[in-house]
Amino acid sequence: MATLVLSAVGTAIGGPIGGSIGAIIGQQADLLIFGGGSREGPRLKELSVTTSSYGQPIPRHFGRMRVAGTVIWSTELVESSSKEGGGKGRPSTKTYSYSVSFAVALSSTPLAGIGRIWADGNLLRGASGDLKAAGAMRTYLGTGDNPADPLIAADRGSSAPAFRDCAYVVFEDLQLADFGNRIPALTFEVFGHDDAQVSLGQLVPQSDPVSGQVLLENARGFSDEGGPVGSSLAAIDKVFPLSCVTTAAGLKLAAEQSFAANVPTLPEQLSSLDSEDAEARDKRRGEKRGREPLALRYYDEERDYQPGVQRALGRRPDGRESMIDLPAAMTATGARQLANSNAHRTRFQDETILWKTGELDPQIGPGSVVKVPGSSGFWSVRSWEWFDRGIEMGLERLAPALGAIVASDAGSANTPLDLPVTPTILDAFEAPLDGASDPANPVLLAATTSIGAGWRGASLFVEQGSALVEIGSARSERAVMGVLASPVGPSGSAIIEPSAFLEVDLPSDDLGFASTDITGVAMGANRLLVGGEVIQFLAAAPINPFRWKLSGLLRGRAGTEDAAIEGHAAETPVVLLDERLTTLDPASVPSSTTTQIAAIGQGDENAVYSALRNVGVSRRPPMPVAPRIRILGNGSIEACWTRRARGQWRWNDGGGVPLIEETESYEVGFGPISAPAAAWNTSEALFVLEPAEQSDLVSQFGSNPLWVRQIGTFGQSSPLLLTILS
Numbered sequence: 001m002a003t004l005v006l007s008a009v010g011t012a013i014g015g016p017i018g019g020s021i022g023a024i025i026g027q028q029a030d031l032l033i034f035g036g037g038s039r040e041g042p043r044l045k046e047l048s049v050t051t052s053s054y055g056q057p058i059p060r061h062f063g064r065m066r067v068a069g070t071v072i073w074s075t076e077l078v079e080s081s082s083k084e085g086g087g088k089g090r091p092s093t094k095t096y097s098y099s100v101s102f103a104v105a106l107s108s109t110p111l112a113g114i115g116r117i118w119a120d121g122n123l124l125r126g127a128s129g130d131l132k133a134a135g136a137m138r139t140y141l142g143t144g145d146n147p148a149d150p151l152i153a154a155d156r157g158s159s160a161p162a163f164r165d166c167a168y169v170v171f172e173d174l175q176l177a178d179f180g181n182r183i184p185a186l187t188f189e190v191f192g193h194d195d196a197q198v199s200l201g202q203l204v205p206q207s208d209p210v211s212g213q214v215l216l217e218n219a220r221g222f223s224d225e226g227g228p229v230g231s232s233l234a235a236i237d238k239v240f241p242l243s244c245v246t247t248a249a250g251l252k253l254a255a256e257q258s259f260a261a262n263v264p265t266l267p268e269q270l271s272s273l274d275s276e277d278a279e280a281r282d283k284r285r286g287e288k289r290g291r292e293p294l295a296l297r298y299y300d301e302e303r304d305y306q307p308g309v310q311r312a313l314g315r316r317p318d319g320r321e322s323m324i325d326l327p328a329a330m331t332a333t334g335a336r337q338l339a340n341s342n343a344h345r346t347r348f349q350d351e352t353i354l355w356k357t358g359e360l361d362p363q364i365g366p367g368s369v370v371k372v373p374g375s376s377g378f379w380s381v382r383s384w385e386w387f388d389r390g391i392e393m394g395l396e397r398l399a400p401a402l403g404a405i406v407a408s409d410a411g412s413a414n415t416p417l418d419l420p421v422t423p424t425i426l427d428a429f430e431a432p433l434d435g436a437s438d439p440a441n442p443v444l445l446a447a448t449t450s451i452g453a454g455w456r457g458a459s460l461f462v463e464q465g466s467a468l469v470e471i472g473s474a475r476s477e478r479a480v481m482g483v484l485a486s487p488v489g490p491s492g493s494a495i496i497e498p499s500a501f502l503e504v505d506l507p508s509d510d511l512g513f514a515s516t517d518i519t520g521v522a523m524g525a526n527r528l529l530v531g532g533e534v535i536q537f538l539a540a541a542p543i544n545p546f547r548w549k550l551s552g553l554l555r556g557r558a559g560t561e562d563a564a565i566e567g568h569a570a571e572t573p574v575v576l577l578d579e580r581l582t583t584l585d586p587a588s589v590p591s592s593t594t595t596q597i598a599a600i601g602q603g604d605e606n607a608v609y610s611a612l613r614n615v616g617v618s619r620r621p622p623m624p625v626a627p628r629i630r631i632l633g634n635g636s637i638e639a640c641w642t643r644r645a646r647g648q649w650r651w652n653d654g655g656g657v658p659l660i661e662e663t664e665s666y667e668v669g670f671g672p673i674s675a676p677a678a679a680w681n682t683s684e685a686l687f688v689l690e691p692a693e694q695s696d697l698v699s700q701f702g703s704n705p706l707w708v709r710q711i712g713t714f715g716q717s718s719p720l721l722l723t724i725l726s
Helices: 002-034 150-159 209-213 229-237 275-285 332-346 518-522 561-566 691-701
Strands: 038-040 060-067 070-074 078-085 092-107 113-119 122-125 136-140 167-175 186-191 221-224 242-247 250-255 295-300 306-311 322-330 352-357 379-387 390-397 424-430 444-450 458-464 467-473 481-484 497-505 527-530 533-544 547-557 573-576 582-584 596-601 608-611 625-631 637-642 666-670 678-682 686-689 704-710 720-725
Touching: 060 092, 060 322, 070 150, 092 186, 150 167, 221 229, 229 242, 229 322, 295 332, 306 332, 322 332, 352 379, 424 573, 424 596, 424 608, 444 458, 444 596, 467 582, 497 533, 518 533, 533 561, 547 561, 625 720, 637 704, 637 720, 678 686, 691 720
Parallel strands: 038 322, 295 322
Antiparallel strands: 060 186, 060 221, 070 092, 078 092, 092 167, 113 122, 113 186, 136 167, 221 322, 242 250, 295 306, 352 390, 379 390, 424 444, 444 582, 458 467, 458 596, 481 497, 481 573, 497 547, 527 533, 527 573, 533 547, 596 608, 625 637, 637 686, 666 678, 666 704, 704 720
């Protein structure tokens, strides 16, 4: 605040030079008032992303970490196109998609495995190893016998490197539609051979073998970004105090208090020190180790390795708190324990003494933990100096053991859900004309769904001979589809049936139905295709997570009264007719009982097939309705009926409906429908049977039904019963 104020005042008085002077004075005032803060250690990478820069070191990773990696090989983008929709009366859409193949180096030390992968913050690969986008991935763990990747070898020829002793992954034909048609920013979860702990021997393999057994407490992963090993050890020492001693056997590393077992006691101190010794002692006693570190920044494993902060308990110092950055993966409780231990230890670091003795145990040296006669606790030998009359050691008190571990909370984070990619469930069928489609073309639909919400869609194909020809992609939203849990009886389809119900088993517990009211039903809501019958329902209620009860039924919708009359057996397929269905192009998919539709999604090891069912229903005229019989004065039977038209399900003006078919034609039959004893054709919704014909038919064939059906351009309707002749 003072910086802004004094800078403005200085500019007003002295121009640009005055503004600069005012800003400097303001900064000094701000530091005195607010404190300058303190950040120690290598900085944690908040938004580290995959790079491809020459000269950048490839880090070493130990335990478990989330790392960015470096792109070491890539192809150009590969473009592909596909045509969707089209056919007579409908435009087609040509879509383009892009894919790329590339390799990413992850670690200059061998790894035990690769876990999750994030792309632009979303999961590209789940914990179970499933890719969420189309493509393939191969992993090379950095061993000395890694072969050259076949894709890189095909691109680079005999000069293709195998990148041995470098862990890397290769993506082949990764689809980029979900990432703006570019290589996304990737981060990888990597696991070392000891995937939940880090030892000093891993970081400094040249050290004494005993050092390799010393674990960094609570650290479950650590990244060494390169540079001198001493800089990494210096960062670790700020949180995990180290004892580093050079011996004849090599560099000996240990945690500071790991020598606390069988601690020796120093000999009695010499009674006198000369003036030079006393001056050195007073100077060392005046040295301070700095203020208490109270906060620790780390990578929080419970929050997908995002940076987290844990603060130590106790009184805060004046001004801004001290902060230590440590590029290690930890849990929240482990980080809190380290922060508390660090603050607790720092409180004792200023308690030092000089101890001069004429004799010393040869096992005691710099870094040793000792006891001092007449003093409690343990002391660490920090310095060692020979004088003409003895050995003087600088001792620092070690903090006593800390109390019980204080549990901590990592906090909440909007981490992406790891939903496994599950196999596709497919149902292809022909549906009644909806009134908006061309009546000359069949209405072909594909319902695709899955047992899990991680399903990401599928490519659709039509079988032609022994080959599969791609016809587009299914919608990424899962359709609501299942099977009847129990049989459904026949219905006359005349009125809504409030007490009627059906039960549907769904493949997933996150799929379901919604209730509506009479107005919603009138507007076309809640339309189910059950076998070949379209049914609407009012109320939906779950019986269990997978089974739903649908009640208040309106049967035989869209001209499917013939299917309603027959009823349906258990296990009959059920599909909710809504926008989640995929329309198939009739120009590519023939409306035939031999047509086979296939789907291949990310979770499908093999193609999933469905035969096209309800073939012809969209181009077959609906059954006539409202039969009326009148006996004329001469004994003739006059039969009439009401015509309906495909797709014209709303009788808005109360008048006649459009013909839709090329000509109006009906077949009236007597006897069995498949082989009538007699048949007549008429061009109007009226038929008269003379008394003599009635007598001849009954005497020759006995009592039989008299029925009528409409002859359409592409098929015949189901028959409507007019009367029984007897």
